[in-house]
Amino acid sequence: MWRKLVYPHSLIVTCLVFLLIGVLNFVRINAHFLNPFKETIRDYEVTDIVYSKLRDHRIILDNNVVLVNTGKPDRDTIRMVVDRLIDAGAKVVALDVLLEGRKNAHTDSLLRAALTRIEKVVLATELDAYSDEDGKFKMQVGCDTFFGNYVYTGFINFISKDSNSTIRYFSPREMTTDGECLSLPVQAAKLYDPQATERLFERDKKLEEIYYTGNGDQFIQYESKDILSPAIDLKKQIQDKIVLVGFLGTYAWDKPMLDRHYTPLNERYTGRNTPDMYGMVIHANIIQMILNGTYVTELSGFAQFLLTFLFCYLNIHLFYEIFRRVSTPFHFVTRFLQLGEIIILFFIVAWMFRSFRVKLDVAYWIASLALAFDVIKFYDNVIRKRISHLGKIPYQFTPPPRKPQAIKKQEEKPEPEKAAKQEPQLPQDSKK
């Protein structure tokens, strides 16, 4: 069986392609003149197109999370909003607002009293001063101990190389000098549904990719004045839900830039555009992902390698076969195939992500596809001619002995032309 599948020269060329990819990967070009191009495409993944252009734009209303826009609130307003939310029966209240320092003793005391009315209140902090030595954050800032010591806290740091990078990942938990600290959305989700959050921890990943379901329109959004209005009955919408309180611009024409970030949902998936999502909506997407268990799956390095090798090997064998059958239009057919395969690959990647949230990294697949043709030519025209041992290797391993009838048939003297056709031949350079 394996003899039918293993084509020695295809295998050697595949190894050569991998070697070349390894060398190219090792010697990275960092030329200054490439920077504008690099800047444009570096923060791009194929799955961004799925989010940006190919996702189903049908919005499904989320029943677990409600957002409250407080703008830039004073502490009295926060206190009144929290009071109203607790009165309305919110299960978890998470404040994406940094209560830094102490302002007015009276106001702060009332706010703390409101925050401690129920157990499930989460305040935002920021992790700072990371130490490489012990891998811990030395500081948690942004939340005064006057508040933070009495309620749960969660960090709101996003993982981003700079302020212009796309937010793709989040860290569920980090170590600080005071012990383990959960991120704000994870802490909120844990208080709401401990079992769902346990499933997140069981995955045991340092970083999780955020699976975005929408830009905020999937959540009910209140203004703080709506919350404070006695005319509105909040119970129906707020009771037993996670309420995220923070800064949120609601309409496209009036969206301030504060706490806005780039996400894969950005309409323009390459180059620069305006940031498209508020931090609070990103937190809400994370909570939704945890509660629904809709995690993004990435293949292990070994599986990726195996698939890439298989893909490369099959393509090289295909190119050899094409050459054996149609040597004259070989160039044209091969190039056309490469283009077609890239489109099909893109479709598969997009479909896998959209349907199963499985993320395939096909960068090496495409690299191997691009290099395959030239490496075949180089191998046939240069390497095989110089290394005589390679010339002795057959195109395909000799099949095992056949059944007696078949042997009898072979014993019959074949016609010279027929025999030439049956015997496998190594590909030759088309110029010959």
Added chain:
Amino acid sequence: MKTFSTSLLLFLQSLYLSAQGSAHVLHVSGQVEYYSQHGAKPVLLSPGMELDMKGKVRCKASSSAKLLSNGKTILVSGSKMRDLQDLAGAKGGESNSGFTNRFLNFVEESVKEGDSDEKLKEHHRQYMNKASGGVKGYASQAYAIRPLLISTGKMPAAPVTFQWRGAQGEGPYTFSIAEPGGSALLQVPVNDTMLTLDLSQVALLPDEEYEWSVTRGSAAKSPAATIMLAPSVVDATKNNTTHQANYKTASPDEQQLMLAYAYEEAGCYQNAYQIYSALHSAQPDNLLLRRVYAAFLARMDMLGEAVKVK
């Protein structure tokens, strides 16, 4: 067979009814009214409310709301009464193709974008209106005549003065009232830049929007200004205000000012104007009334008149 066809009919009907569906209020900015049916009392929208698609919505002043219906968001704005089904229908026209179609469209667009630079050079004029750095002024040059704000909004079924800023030229102005986008219901040649009409005598339907405009000769024209004959709104505003405790304890002048402010808030500018104007005429030396009147005129984009009053 009969049972089967009946079941099928019921199934199709239920499908139809579910397609009618409902809309959820995602967000509200300002005050947006919902009318569950014609003549029903309006309900103010709040986030999370579920609305029957048979109803209508109307936004007050610059308010707006975002609704979610059938997986799509609907943005509601403008003071015009809007049918929810119409709004959802307008959205429903957008393509909602499957994944494969979206993928093929994306590839096709990518191919088309390849020659976009050449196309841009060849047909650059087609793209010029997509990128203009001009900051819009207060009046477009396309309209030489400008209707005044106090002659728009909700009108009483009483004599109303329509006013506009004139254009240079000869001959009378032609004042017209028409249905939105329809032909003129009334046309009057006018020599001055104002016309008083008793709207109770004109055959306008209550709570329906109409547009008035003015032309002079063949070149000068005004944009269409929207009015609505809304005596019920005028009465309701008056009732709401006069029943407040503060109103009852206020002095007569203060009462009039409260009423004028309530009218302005409700979009009944003509009523507000009449009250302010009457107060000022009665007490021309009262500094407070002068200032309040001037402020109102300034808000109505009548800065010249405001300066004179002040």
